[in-house]
Amino acid sequence: MLLGLGGLYGVAATFGVAPSTLANPTAPEVTQCRPDADELPGNVTGLNCCPPTSNNIVDFGLPRSHRFTRIRRPAHLVDKKYLEKYTKAIALMKSLPFDDPRNFYQQANVHCAYCNGAYSQVGFPEIDLQVHGSWLFFPFHRAYLYFYERILGKLINDPKFAIPYWNWDHPDGMTLPAIYADPTSPLYDPIREPSHTPLVTLDLNYDGKDHDPVARDELIDRNLKLMYRQMISNAKNPGLFMGKPYRAGDTKSTAGSLENVPHGPLHNWVGKKEATNWENMGNFYSAARDPIFYAHHANVDRMWSVWKGLGPKNKDFNDRDFLDSSFIFYDENAQAVRIKVRDCLDTKKLGYDYQHMDLPWLNA
């Protein structure tokens, strides 16, 4: 049974409650996912991003406590044993039947569905739901990775399994992590910019052009200064860092500092310049087909936690339209789950954390 927020809107309208007093959290209208999503690039045809449908969606509940914490490690520091587990889990995910919502390509399509206009907003059939460019950016991707990680853990029977993070804010992590560059590994993606190998220092401000070779030290220095700006100088309040409010019925909002840069440029840095739409990483519909997507987003997610620790004003929005916005994912048991933003604010409550790495940009 699907009783979304749509029902509530109907009731409110009937009783004549003034619109300004209504809560307006966003939610996807998953019952009407459109296979011909309207924001797909023009030359992409025949792709259906909609997940298998479910008529049984349960509400997510945070567990009271966790027996252990899953620790996400920097991708450039993982050991052989970990790498074996991780590649095995990804291989298993790729080999699930295609109509299993936990299948690797189904997982990738989740990004397409939420970002290329396959869903409208509950209560607003004419308005697409978009999880980029607003305060939904951090919580959506956190929840997405959370379920993805649990699916991988389940496939290898290791509930402690945690995905790695691409530590691009640290000089040691400022290249493509080598574990993703082995063409024989399931972590490899052939649709990437071939010149951006693990030997090349990445440019957090990449604008699509590789400028005259800059000395590695110089590029690292620029990258660290950019991190300082995006995490500190340009991130003095929640709206500036996390993105602006996006309530049900809104068609636009504004992205936060980190989403703009370096999150966006790094997508393009990995994507293939010669591909029509910078596939895979450089386009919403295809980005999550590259396993590195999840490592990239794990560091984005880590930056959200780091930012909150940087000063007393760095807090999540205390706004019910933010806290009650929700997304729907399939969990490790292929059960459809509705998760609210209020359950995504604290990684420890979700049972995971990040291995500590220094933040050399703090005094850049």
Ligand code: C2O
């Ligand atoms: Cu949903 Cu990095 O984008």
